[in-house]
Amino acid sequence: MSTYIKKEFHLKNNINTLEKLKEYFHFYNFNVKEISETEIEFYKKGSLFQGWRFNPLNWKSKCVIKITNSKTLNIIYTNQGNLSLSSNGFEFLFENFINNIESYLNTNKDFKISNQEKIKIAKKRIFISFLIGLVGIILGGILGNYIGNLIGIKGLFRYVGMYIGGFGFLKLVNQYFENRKLFTSSSYF
Structure with missing residues (x-):
């Protein structure tokens, strides 16, 4: 079973938004695929050894981010689990991960801790x-x-x-x- 999180928030400023997003996801080794100027996708591929990954952020997942009106961010995050454990038990982590994107973009708050x-x-x-x-x-x-x-x-x-x-x-x-x-x-x- 997969986890699906949808979030929308407003940007206080639109300066370097794409670069900041890339930096945020790059820290957690996500791959990036730019779909258009206003849409970007970050993803992790699944593997045969996914069941032994202890960090749920390393499980097969996809995060699609759309920038609308140059002030609003729409985020859709899905995580597939690790082949033996459902990702639903780790929704607290995924929600915190997505919420920290907003904090990082709007206030430059350190998300790592x-x-x-x-x-x-x-x-x-x-x-x-x-x-x-x-x-x-x-x-x-x-x-x-x-x-x-x-x-x-x-x-x-x-x-x-x-x-x-x-x-x-x-x-x-x-x-x-x-x-x-x-x-x-x-x-x-």
Whole structure:
């Protein structure tokens, strides 16, 4: 499941807006694609190893920015998740990331510290989620091995149990993030 954020804000001044946007996104290693004089796209490509990236800003994502009336910025940001965890559990980071664009463009406020704090919380969430998945794999393997011993087919049930345990626990973590997003705005696990 992907996260979709749409934001519009007004610029106090339109001096070097495109250069500032490029600088902001370049700091986080986004690729840039200029569509027109008033529209620019920043993106990150997905990869086979995306599931092991602990920084959600490094997951496959796209941010399209349109400048209208030379005073208004329209931002559409989408993030695809990391193939095992839903990006919905990290919406607090993405919203902070987008809000800091406005602060940076309008007041030259340093965005690095604020974004880094949210990235740190997100990395902790991802690490805990993978530990929970590992516990699921171990418990699934033990249960599958036990069932395999009862039936007499040892290897097959162990591997099936590990698979179901790992993905089952990650599904529970994703569901937890989804429910937490609905009922609270807390940025902690």
